[in-house]
Amino acid sequence: MPRSTGLREHKRRMTREAIVRAATELFTGQGFARTTVADIAGRAGVAPRTFFLHFASKEDVLFHHVERYVEIALARVAALPDGTTPWEAVQRAVESLVDALNVAGTNIDALAPVRVQVARESGGMPPSLAVRLHGVQTRILDAIRARHPGLDPVRCAAHLGACVGAVSAVASQGEEPPSARTDAMRHAIVLASAGFTAHSGAPTL
Template sequence: MSEDMGRRERKKLATRQALVDAAVELFAEHGFDETTVAQIAERADVSTRTFFLHFPTKEDVLVGSSEERLEIGLRALAERVPGERPDDALARAMRLMIDDRRPGEFGLGRVRQQIARTAPSVQANIMRRRFEAERMLTAGLLRSFPDDLDDVDASAAVAAVMAATHAAATTALRSGAGLDAVRAAMHRAVDIAILGTRRSG
């Protein structure tokens, strides 16, 4: 039974990756707005219905593994280390999310940034998901440190770190930096954001 489930999961992941690859190819060939869901499904050799089983919208093809990465951060916050400060816990969670390596994610991130410059719907989807991630991480931080933080403290800390890492990644990608340099820039951003919250506290 577990072997069958493993096979189904591998097939699901392979189909999802095929859709992402097809979408990226078509976006490069025809542009984001000109590419349809039907074209993506056809290029990946699946039905349009299968596309929507994996992605709610065309914009979501560019999201990658953001949901899985968010789960890593939430688990890290839930596994509070004895004696750990809230800002240290948040920094640890962010670093684990940054260091999560998945095949193709870096290239997809570069493509996502390029398309977002000219496609408002992609930019809006990125912002919506970022705000949702901030909300969930804030809730996770509050659950782990109910006696140390209030809603304002937690939301401000999470928003500061998320904004800093996003800005660092965007700046590094625009300069043509490779994967390791982008990750290093994001780690520096975590340091800057956390040090800033400590100086003001």
């Protein structure tokens, strides 16, 4: 990689991190609704137009972590041993997304409570999360289909969607301590997998 390209990428990453840091401070300090893009840009030391080079909206900042976590899920799928069924691969991939949110049972994402509050106030899944989850599911599905070329894509997509939906439903509750919520998410994945395979003709996990 040319040095100039590397420097530009480094500057871009540092700017993005500054925006996320500023937004986190403002969202947790004065609330999501009271925070504007101009507030975030000012705290980060950038122009509002620079903010929009990195994020489509202030809501989009709430889900800045998703891309990093999907890379972990894809790496886990790639590392699965030969003989792993596609249904097991789906479950392992979604479990890895849950595991990436936590280290030793401690939630590492300071914006998690803000996301829960926004979801509750909006009465459903925020649009930015819906878009990102679609991207996550597409990338994971492509990775699993690459391992299993003859896989029925519709059935696999349905299974993956069931697991991701179950995790999202548990995450939106936000009442339990982080470690308990993680356990509940993992249990939801097992239940979604069992329910799907029992009614789809797929091998039981």
